[in-house]
Amino acid sequence: xxxxxxLRPCSLxxxxxxxxxGDGSNVLENLLYYGFQGRLYPVNxxxxxILGIKAYASVKEIPEPVDLAVVSTPRNIVPEVIDECLExxxxxxxxxxxxxxDSGEEGKQLQEALVARARRRxxxxxxxxxxxxxxxxxxxxxxxVRFPLERVPIGSLANSGVLFxxxxxxxxxxxxxxxxxxxxxxxxxxxxxxxNDPEVKxxxxxxxxxxxxxxxxxxARRVALKKPIVALKTGRTDLGVRLAQSHTGALAGxxxxxxxxxxxxxxxxAQDFGEFEDLIFSFLRLSPPRGKRLVVLTITMGAGVMAAxxxxxxxxxxxxxxxxxxxxxxxxxxxWMDVGNPIDxxxxxxxxxxxxxxxxxxxxxxxxxxxYDAVLIITPLGSAGGFxxxxxxxxxxxxDKPIACWLYAPDPAREMEREYMKIPRVVVYPTxxxxxxxxxxxxxxxxxxxxxxx
Amino acid sequence: xxxxxxLRPCSLxxxxxxxxxGDGSNVLENLLYYGFQGRLYPVNxxxxxILGIKAYASVKEIPEPVDLAVVSTPRNIVPEVIDECLExxxxxxxxxxxxxxDSGEEGKQLQEALVARARRRxxxxxxxxxxxxxxxxxxxxxxxVRFPLERVPIGSLANSGVLFxxxxxxxxxxxxxxxxxxxxxxxxxxxxxxxNDPEVKxxxxxxxxxxxxxxxxxxARRVALKKPIVALKTGRTDLGVRLAQSHTGALAGxxxxxxxxxxxxxxxxAQDFGEFEDLIFSFLRLSPPRGKRLVVLTITMGAGVMAAxxxxxxxxxxxxxxxxxxxxxxxxxxxWMDVGNPIDxxxxxxxxxxxxxxxxxxxxxxxxxxxYDAVLIITPLGSAGGFxxxxxxxxxxxxDKPIACWLYAPDPAREMEREYMKIPRVVVYPTxxxxxxxxxxxxxxxxxxxxxxx
Numbered sequence: 001x002x003x004x005x006x007l008r009p010c011s012l013x014x015x016x017x018x019x020x021x022g023d024g025s026n027v028l029e030n031l032l033y034y035g036f037q038g039r040l041y042p043v044n045x046x047x048x049x050i051l052g053i054k055a056y057a058s059v060k061e062i063p064e065p066v067d068l069a070v071v072s073t074p075r076n077i078v079p080e081v082i083d084e085c086l087e088x089x090x091x092x093x094x095x096x097x098x099x100x101x102d103s104g105e106e107g108k109q110l111q112e113a114l115v116a117r118a119r120r121r122x123x124x125x126x127x128x129x130x131x132x133x134x135x136x137x138x139x140x141x142x143x144x145v146r147f148p149l150e151r152v153p154i155g156s157l158a159n160s161g162v163l164f165x166x167x168x169x170x171x172x173x174x175x176x177x178x179x180x181x182x183x184x185x186x187x188x189x190x191x192x193x194x195x196n197d198p199e200v201k202x203x204x205x206x207x208x209x210x211x212x213x214x215x216x217x218x219x220a221r222r223v224a225l226k227k228p229i230v231a232l233k234t235g236r237t238d239l240g241v242r243l244a245q246s247h248t249g250a251l252a253g254x255x256x257x258x259x260x261x262x263x264x265x266x267x268x269x270a271q272d273f274g275e276f277e278d279l280i281f282s283f284l285r286l287s288p289p290r291g292k293r294l295v296v297l298t299i300t301m302g303a304g305v306m307a308a309x310x311x312x313x314x315x316x317x318x319x320x321x322x323x324x325x326x327x328x329x330x331x332x333x334x335x336w337m338d339v340g341n342p343i344d345x346x347x348x349x350x351x352x353x354x355x356x357x358x359x360x361x362x363x364x365x366x367x368x369x370x371x372y373d374a375v376l377i378i379t380p381l382g383s384a385g386g387f388x389x390x391x392x393x394x395x396x397x398x399x400d401k402p403i404a405c406w407l408y409a410p411d412p413a414r415e416m417e418r419e420y421m422k423i424p425r426v427v428v429y430p431t432x433x434x435x436x437x438x439x440x441x442x443x444x445x446x447x448x449x450x451x452x453x454x
Numbered sequence: 455x456x457x458x459x460x461l462r463p464c465s466l467x468x469x470x471x472x473x474x475x476g477d478g479s480n481v482l483e484n485l486l487y488y489g490f491q492g493r494l495y496p497v498n499x500x501x502x503x504i505l506g507i508k509a510y511a512s513v514k515e516i517p518e519p520v521d522l523a524v525v526s527t528p529r530n531i532v533p534e535v536i537d538e539c540l541e542x543x544x545x546x547x548x549x550x551x552x553x554x555x556d557s558g559e560e561g562k563q564l565q566e567a568l569v570a571r572a573r574r575r576x577x578x579x580x581x582x583x584x585x586x587x588x589x590x591x592x593x594x595x596x597x598x599v600r601f602p603l604e605r606v607p608i609g610s611l612a613n614s615g616v617l618f619x620x621x622x623x624x625x626x627x628x629x630x631x632x633x634x635x636x637x638x639x640x641x642x643x644x645x646x647x648x649x650n651d652p653e654v655k656x657x658x659x660x661x662x663x664x665x666x667x668x669x670x671x672x673x674a675r676r677v678a679l680k681k682p683i684v685a686l687k688t689g690r691t692d693l694g695v696r697l698a699q700s701h702t703g704a705l706a707g708x709x710x711x712x713x714x715x716x717x718x719x720x721x722x723x724a725q726d727f728g729e730f731e732d733l734i735f736s737f738l739r740l741s742p743p744r745g746k747r748l749v750v751l752t753i754t755m756g757a758g759v760m761a762a763x764x765x766x767x768x769x770x771x772x773x774x775x776x777x778x779x780x781x782x783x784x785x786x787x788x789x790w791m792d793v794g795n796p797i798d799x800x801x802x803x804x805x806x807x808x809x810x811x812x813x814x815x816x817x818x819x820x821x822x823x824x825x826y827d828a829v830l831i832i833t834p835l836g837s838a839g840g841f842x843x844x845x846x847x848x849x850x851x852x853x854d855k856p857i858a859c860w861l862y863a864p865d866p867a868r869e870m871e872r873e874y875m876k877i878p879r880v881v882v883y884p885t886x887x888x889x890x891x892x893x894x895x896x897x898x899x900x901x902x903x904x905x906x907x908x
Contacts, residue, residue, distance in 0.1 A: 025804050074806065075790075098801060103790045144804055145836075148864070160756020161800075165834045165863040169871075169884070208759060228899055234756070239772060240763035243796070247755045266902050268895060273760070273862075274728075274888060281881050282892040288900035289893060301701045302614020302688070303886065305662060306727070309694035310890040318693060336529075336557045342697070346615075347552060350479050350598055352528065374893050378886065380619045382599075384870050388877065395879045402896070404889040405874055405882045408727075409619040410602070414868065416838050416861060417623075423842065425849045426857045427735050430623070430884060432757065432832065434728060435858040436764040438736040439743060439828050442856070445682055445722060446742035 001124055003185075003193040005092035007135045007175060009067035011039040012142075013059050013090065015081055016073035019047050024146040027070060028053065034139040034149055041066065059084050068092040070132055070142045075099035075110065078128070082114055086121040093118065094142060095128035101181045101249020102129050108249055115183050129248065130180030131161040134173045137199055141173070149173055154280060155194035157187055158206035159248050167277045168430060172204060181248045186211055188219040195223045202283045204276070205231040205267070208244035213257075217265055224266035228283040231267045232276040233258050272433035286402035289373040292316050295366045296342035297359070298378035299349060303408070304342030307376055318342065319371070328365050332358045342378075349383065360390035367394045367401060374402050381409040455578055457639075457647040459546035461589045461629060463521035465493040466596075467513050467544065469535055470527035473501050478600040481524060482507065488593040488603055495520065513538045522546045524586055524596045529553040529564065532582070536568055540575040547572065548596060549582035555635045555703020556583050562703055569637050583702065584634030585615040588627045591653055595627065603627055608734060609648035611641055612660035613702050621731045626658060635702045640665055642673040649677045656737045658730070659685040659721070662698035667711075671719055678720035682737040685721045686730040687712050726887035740856035743827040746770050749820045750796035751813070752832035753803060757860070758796030761830055772796065773825070782819050786812040796832075803837065814844035821848045821855060828856050835863040 014028050021029045028042050028050055041062045042055040049055050056062050059069060059081070069085045071078060075097040085093050100111035111128060118125050126132060132142030136149035143164050148171060156163045156176040163172045175197070177190045187210050194200045203223065210216045220229060235244030236255045262269045270276035294316045298304040308318055318341045321329075326339055332348045332355055333339055343366070348358035366372060379387060384407045395403055412418075417428045429435035468482050475483045482496050482504055495516045496509040503509050510516050513523060513535070523539045525532060529551040539547050554565035565582060572579050580586060586596030590603035597618050602625060610617045610630040617626045629651070631644045641664050648654045657677065664670045674683060689698030690709045716723045724730035748770045752758040762772060772795045775783075780793055786802045786809055787793050797820070802812035820826060833841060838861045849857055866872075871882045883889035 025808075099788065099790050103792065107790065145834075148866075158756065160754055160759075162754045162756040162862065165754075165836075167862055168835075168865055169868075171864045206756060208756070225903055228896075232760075234759040234763055236763040237766035239766045240759050243755070243759045243762050243794070246792075246794070247759060266899070268899060272764070274884065275891065278883060278888050278892045279895060281875075282896050283899070285875070285881050286879055286893075286896055288896045292897070294893075300614055300616045300619075301697070302612065302616040302660060302662070305614075305688040305694050305697045305701060306686075307886050307890070308697050309688055309690040310726070310887050312691035312693045314890050314894040316890070316894070334553065336553045336561060338557065338700070340697070340700070354479075376886075376889060376893075380599075381870055382619075384874070388873060391874070391880055392877045395877055399879060401879075402893060403877075403880045404893055405880060406884075406886050406889055407870060407874070407882055408616065408621055410621070410623060410625045411868060411870070412602075414623075414865060416835055416865070419842060420838070420845070420859055420861070421739070423846045423849055423857075425740055425853060425855070426845055426859060427739050428859045428861055429732060430728065430860075432761050432830075432860050433764050434732050435830060435860055436761070436768050436770070437729065438732045439740075439748070439830075439856060439858055440768040440770070441722060441733060442682075442736050442740055442742045443746070445720070445737070449679055449720070 001091060001122070003189060005067050006126060006133050006177070007193070008138060009038055009092065011041065011064060011067050013041045013043055013062060013066045013069045015043040015059055015069055015071045017042045017044055017050060019044065019050055021051060025144045027072065027142060027144055030141065030146050033146065034141055036139045039064065059088050059090070062088065066090050068094065070094045070096065072096045072144065075107070079110070079113060079117070082117055086117065086123055091123045093123055094126045094130060094132040096130060096132065096144065098129045100128040101183065102247055111181060111183050111249070118184065125184040126177065127180040128183065131164050131178040133178070134164060134176040136174055147173060152284065153199055153201040154204055154284065155197060155200035156204045156206070157190035159208040160206055163204065163206050167273055170277045170281060172280070175200060182211065188212065188215045191219045191223045195226060201227060202280055203227055203229045204280050205229060207231055207233045208235045208248055213261070217261055220267055221265035229267045230270060230276060230279040230283065231262060232270045232273065233262070272431050274431040274433070287400050289402055290400060291373040293319050293371070293373045294376060295372040296376045296378065297345055297363065297366070298342050299345050299380060299383060300378065301342065301344045301346065303378045303406070304344060307342055307378060322371070325365055325371065329362050332362065359387050363390050363394050367398050372401070374404070377403060377405045379407060381407050381411060455545060455576070457643060459521050460580060460587050460631070461647070462592060463492055463546065463594070465495065465518060465521050467495045467497055467516060467520045467523045469497040469513055469523055469525045471496045471498055471504060473498065473504055475505060479598045481526060481596060481598055484595065484600050487600065488595055490593045493518065513542050513544070516542065520544050522548065524548045524550065526550045526598065529561070533564070533567060533571070536571055540571065540577055545577045547577055548580045548584060548586040550584060550586065550598065552583045554582040555637065556701055565635060565637050565703070572638065579638040580631065581634040582637065585618050585632040587632070588618060588630040590628050601627060606738065607653055607655040608658055608738065609644070609651060609654035610658045610660070611644040613662040614660055617658065617660050621727055624731045624735060626734070629654060636665065642666065642669045645673045645677045649680060655681060656734055657681055657683045658734050659683060661685055661687045662689045662702055667715070671715055674721055675719035683721045684724060684730060684733040684737065685716060686724045686727065687716070726885050728885040728887065741854050743856055744854060745827040747773050747825070747827045748830060749826040750830045750832065751799055751817065751820070752796050753800050753834060753837060754832065755796065755798045755800065757832045757862070758798060761796055761832060775820070776825070779819055779825065783816050786816065813841050817844050817848050821852050826855070828858070831857060831859045833861060835861050835865060
């Protein structure tokens with residue numbers, strides 16, 4: 001059975017959808033808001049219509065065929081709802097509720113019974129404990145929280161809804177499957193689906209565990225050669241593993257096993273959310289550099305030194321400018337200055353040597369020949385806007401050369417962060433890892449100070 | 455001589471200030487914009503007044519005593535300007551120009567001559583190759599670039615102007631000294647000044663090298679016991695060291711030596727700009743946790759697993775909720791749910807279990823007793839606003855407990871980043887390290903793929 005029934009359904013039954021609207025948690029309301037064009041059948045025995053759309057007391061009363069059922073009822077009536085879906089001939093079913101394998105023995109048995117029922121009728125279940133699916137390309141999102149949809153060519157597979165919301169930098173819903181407890185549909189199914197999906201260029205995995213390791217490796221190895229697979233594997237520590245087990249009710253397995261397996265099949269493992277979003281962004285937007293020759297253009301040489309450190313530590317070379325190239329850009333610099341790589345653009349931005357065309361010309365020169373394989377631009381936010389036209393032009397001219405940027409200076413636009421930071425003794429961090437590391441280090445310092453002064 | 459002449463001057467001579475205004479690079483214009491209240495004496499032989507303020511042909515013509523001279527002339531006339539300053543009796547002099555020890559042998563000799571001149575008259579020189587000083591508490595900033603000033607209790611010492619601009623998250627100019635080439639004033643001088651400055655709580659070092667290692671260690675060791683010193687030491691690799699040398703004309707020394715020295719004297723070394731701003735933020739705003747018991751409140755258990763991983767990896771404990779505490783918050787959760795730590799708040803946010811008061815009550819309970827030493831809050835941006843009142847209240851009640859937050863979901867407010875990301879084949883990264891790491895990994899993947907498929 002193709003997962004198209006889940007990701008490209010023509011008709012949806014929304015079973016257990018609430019009459020309550022207006023708070024962003026009504027699936028029907030959200031689908032109308034996104035502009036989903038398929039047929040929608042709300043099922044709620046206490047309503048004859050919801051938001052002007054005819055409601056049915058049971059899925060069996062729907063007069064047309066239904067591709068996908070989104071079951072949002074409390075867990076205790078899920079089994080009978082599933083039975084009705086199967087009788088109706090529905091072959092793709094999303095079970096939203098928590099309280100199955102994620103909550104002890106009774107829930108686990110309930111979950112197993114669901115799967116057994118569905119298998120007998122050739123139906124597939126996504127979940128339980130899931131937001132369901134999203135496909136921005138057809139304005140579909142079954143999550144009971146309203147998220148912005150953006151048509152980015154990312155296919156996400158996750159044991160958690162966190163990817164639906166996206167990270168602090170990135171909207172990750174192009175297409176997404178929240179596997180939840182993964183009682184039936186699991187990572188290999190999703191990988192095989194995205195493997196041949198022309199709307200997906202990068203596959204993102206947010207993984208707590210995989211059940212059928214052998215099949216996962218077999219599929220991942222094949223898919224990784226076609227499209228980059230970026231993985232954030234959580235449940236790394238003993239506690240994390242235990243939590244992942246109770247979160248989705250599955251054994252998580254040793255982290256070293258995953259590490260080795262990922263490496264073997266070419267999955268790119270990210271160490272934290274920061275690297276996860278970096279890698280997804282990078283694969284989505286950059287051509288791979290053809291070699292390891294990097295040129296750095298920086299407004300401040302202090303940051304240029306940092307860039308050289310980081311580049312060398314990662315195996316890059318920063319070849320100096322050939323003399324011919326130096327001559328072509330010499331007019332932007334004072335005589336006594338020896339222009340190197342990183343190129344210190346600071347002096348070209350301010351009087352007496354300031355020249356408005358310096359950045360554009362220098363970028364053009366260093367990108368125009370086969371001198372460098374990748375470009376790193378470092379500039380304060382305040383100067384960044386002026387560089388956009390030249391960046392756009394050169395990027396268009398040299399499609400094989402990736403351009404990475406660091407825009408520094410405080411960004412007053414990050415409003416919610418600023419609101420939080422107004423509260424004393426509260427700090428917002430860009431990633432969880434950075435939050436934990438920071439708490440650790442302020443504690444260590446206190447211990448250091450006490451030890452020395454006592 | 456106290457550095458008060460540099461950081462709290464009552465009168466400034468601005469030597470070589472341009473008549474050109476309006477582009478943010480005129481020091482006089484910037485100081486008026488900031489609202490600096492001291493006396494200002496522009497010196498420019500070609501102007502009788504600039505921006506309505508009387509200008510002098512030479513510093514010697516200024517009829518009043520001058521605390522601090524900012525010398526912005528091209529390097530070739532700096533020596534004679536310094537002589538005039540010394541004759542005028544000025545004892546604090548900032549030399550802005552590049553082209554001294556940062557640019558070869560001739561520049562190095564020029565620089566040595568300046569220092570020798572100043573020493574004979576008991577004057578101190580800051581720079582050359584510097585933005586000078588900033589002190590937001592008196593609206594002072596001598597940089598020839600206009601930056602926002604914020605009265606944060608951070609004292610910054612740097613070999614580069616990058617700290618004046620601040621990072622992507624943080625304004626680092628409470629008070630700042632850009633040491634530039636550090637021909638005379640160097641890190642130990644700044645440390646000693648900030649040591650007893652009640653307006654400075656955290657000291658930030660952006661360091662390429664220090665000249666007098668022994669004095670630095672002696673001073674840093676003493677100061678680190680009074681105030682946290684956070685350091686970003688660049689020039690780590692051979693190339694970085696060479697660049698740092700040519701950037702400020704001083705020997706940078708082995709990175710291992712710095713590493714050991716920092717550890718010995720209790721300086722907190724950051725690995726990259728991200729950690730640098732995290733640590734400064736943290737020391738500025740958080741009390742050190744009294745123990746290692748962490749409680750995590752999260753809207754998504756997927757992120758809760760990540761938090762547990764990170765916490766355990768850094769030596770934290772996540773003690774479960776005592777049964778009495780569980781009873782007090784049981785009403786917010788379904789019967790079948792075993793509430794642990796991390797506390798999964800997801801279910802409390804949505805129907806049928808959604809309760810508006812859940813976050814406030816649960817936060818109150820877990821913070822109110824001596825159960826935990828630190829709190830980590832994980833929430834999507836969309837829910838974050840509603841939590842502010844309870845966070846503010848509990849933070850006020852429990853001043854010894856730090857609260858760290860991760861707010862996820864894409865932030866549409868980051869406008870410049872979004873503008874850059876519209877350009878094909880351009881990616882903006884939050885730090886240099888992350889930019890380099892990402893470029894590296896897309897290349898590695900390409901190599902992997904070619905190796906396997908060839």
